[in-house]
Amino acid sequence: MDFTFSEEQEMFRAMFRDFSAKEIAPQAEELDHEEKPALGALRKAAQQGFLGATLPEEYFGAELDYTSYAMLIETLAADSVSTAVTLATHVSLVAMSILNHGTPEQREEWLPLLAAGEVIGAFALTEPDAGSDVQAVATRATPDGDQVTLDGVKTWVANGEIAGLFLVFAQGAEGMDAYLVPQDTPGLTVGYREPTLGLRSATFNTLYLEGCRVSEANRLGQPGEGGSIAQQAQDRMAVALAAAGLGVSENAIQVAAQYATERVQFGVPIAQKQAIQGYIAEAKIEVEALRYLVYHAAWLVDQRGDYGFDASVVKAFGARVARSVTNRMVQVMGGYGYMEDYPMARKYRDARALHIIGGPTELHDFQIAQRIFADLDMDIAP
Ligand SMILES: Cc1cc2nc3c(=O)[nH]c(=O)nc-3n(C[C@H](O)[C@H](O)[C@H](O)COP(=O)(O)OP(=O)(O)OC[C@H]3O[C@@H](n4cnc5c(N)ncnc54)[C@H](O)[C@@H]3O)c2cc1C
Missing domain, CATH: 1.10.540.10 (Acyl-CoA dehydrogenase/oxidase, N-terminal domain)
Known part of the structure; x- marks a missing residue:
């Protein structure tokens, strides 16, 4: 190896x-x-x-x-x-x-x-009543000759405000379908931008589809293939989000460690204190473990096999590491870690999103458990 x-x-x-x-x-x-x-x-x-x-x-x-x-x-x-x-x-x-x-x-x-x-591009799957349970998507795709009419509401669509193309998931005659919907299509409205705890330099909008007509030719994949298209996309995204967790965690350690060499209390830099050393060492161990999971999962994406299990493992672990590392690095920086004029507060807020975006950690945990129990001939439901 x-x-x-x-x-x-x-x-x-x-x-x-x-x-x-x-x-x-x-x-x-x-x-x-x-x-x-x-x-x-x-x-x-x-x-x-x-x-x-x-x-x-x-x-x-x-x-x-x-x-x-x-x-x-x-x-x-x-x-x-x-x-x-x-x-x-x-x-x-x-x-x-x-x-x-x-x-x-x-x-x-x-x-x-x-x-x-x-x-x-933007990806519009989640709805007010369909979050973790994507089968509950209620947006409808109604055929009309060689056209399709989309009706429904999508929430928290990342890039909503800046997107020119929306990949929209809707229920069709044979199950979930996926449609490519240009931003200027009549009947598509980009609505409310949600204020968020973190990720404030990204936009998350509600999307309204009211009598939004697109050609059949805009359907991505076969009728009923939307669920599988969404799952494959979410698996790729899971690996990318874990990589984001790795990046924010590594940088948080660098920033906090540098601070610890400069901040003097009780006559010495706080880097000399064992508690601070412990926070930084523990964080670094988690980051190094995450690094190899991320690169391995990324390599699996290129092998084009089924890497759903590994995607869930790395996504769940990446979110946990990013949250725990940024949390400890806030602590290393004390009050300066909490103040918005210093970068650690932003990293902490941003890292928190990684537990939810791309599917919440509990759902990834479920998918991991599902595989383990399947090997023991037991089906479990979410
Ligand atoms: C910043 C951000 C950006 C997003 N961007 C997009 C986007 O671009 N496109 C898009 O389509 N969506 C997007 N989403 C939506 C995101 O995918 C959903 O928030 C996520 O799938 C969870 O759905 P929910 O928020 O409705 O939570 P719910 O499904 O209501 O879950 C609430 C809680 O219950 C838990 N839970 C639910 N079911 C189970 C179960 N069976 N077992 C155990 N626990 C369970 C969840 O884990 C969670 O902790 C975004 C969300 C956020 C926060």
């Missing part, structure tokens, strides 16, 4: 760090406070090929393997989890769904635009 990165992956990592240091870090704090998406940085990310990170070159993508892409998400999240989530929604949930399930015409139409950042 060889755990080293290739020369190319090391080169990518250096490029991601350079980009994030120049384009993301300097404005992350201000944009979070102003609750604005990093539109300028997204444009520059598109120029670097990051918005088409895993797409093939024929669609103007950067054709990165998923491990390199996970490194990109990790690096961005170190400076801004909001921007990492924005990009992961666009790439893992939307662009890759079109790549994997789209017709040649759908790929030709959308992938170059998504790769260029001319269109940002």
Whole structure:
């Protein structure tokens, strides 16, 4: 087993760090406070090929393997989890769904635009009465000749305010369907932007579909295939979100450790205190464990097998690590960790979202338990 990165992956990592240091870090704090998406940085990310990170070159993508892409998400999240989530929604949930399930015409139409950042993608699955239980989706897809009418309400749609294309899930005659719905389609309205605890530089909106007519040709995949398309997208997203958890945790340790060398109490830097050393060492152990789970799960994505179990493991662990590490790093920084004028408070708020977005930890725990009990011939229900 060889755990080293290739020369190319090391080169990518250096490029991601350079980009994030120049384009993301300097404005992350201000944009979070102003609750604005990093539109300028997204444009520059598109120029670097990051918005088409895993797409093939024929669609103007950067054709990165998923491990390199996970490194990109990790690096961005170190400076801004909001921007990492924005990009992961666009790439893992939307662009890759079109790549994997789209017709040649759908790929030709959308992938170059998504790769260029001319269109940002959003994923509309959750509804007021359908969260963990996605089978409860009530949005309807009603056929009408070669058209389909979509009616329903979607909640907390990441990138809602900046998206040009929505991947919408709705119940059709044969089960759940997935539709590509351009933002300017009559009957689609981007509504209320939810104020959030963290991720304030990302937008989460309600989406209204009222008599929203699209062509049958906008359906992604076969009739009834929407549930499987959503699950595959969520598995990819789970790995990306774990990478975001890794990035924010690593950076929180760096920031807090630096602070501990500078903050003097009782005549010595607090880094000299065993309690502080313990917080930092425990956090580092968790981060190192997460690192190998993330890269392994990312590698599995490229093997194209069923990695749902590993996706749940890494997602649940990533969320736990990000929460516990940022929580302890707030403690290392004392009152400065709690104050909004210093970056640790933002990291703590952002990390908290990782337990919910992309499916709550309890559901991932259930999926892990389900596999274990299945091996013992016992079915369990969520
Ligand atoms: C910041 C953010 C961004 C999001 N972005 C998007 C997006 O872009 N697109 C999208 O479609 N959705 C998005 N979501 C929605 C997200 O996927 C849902 O919030 C999530 O799936 C959970 O659904 P819920 O919030 O309705 O919680 P519920 O399903 O109501 O669950 C509430 C609690 O009950 C627990 N629970 C529920 N069922 C079980 C069970 N069977 N066993 C044990 N515990 C259970 C849950 O784990 C949770 O702790 C986003 C959410 C957030 C917070």
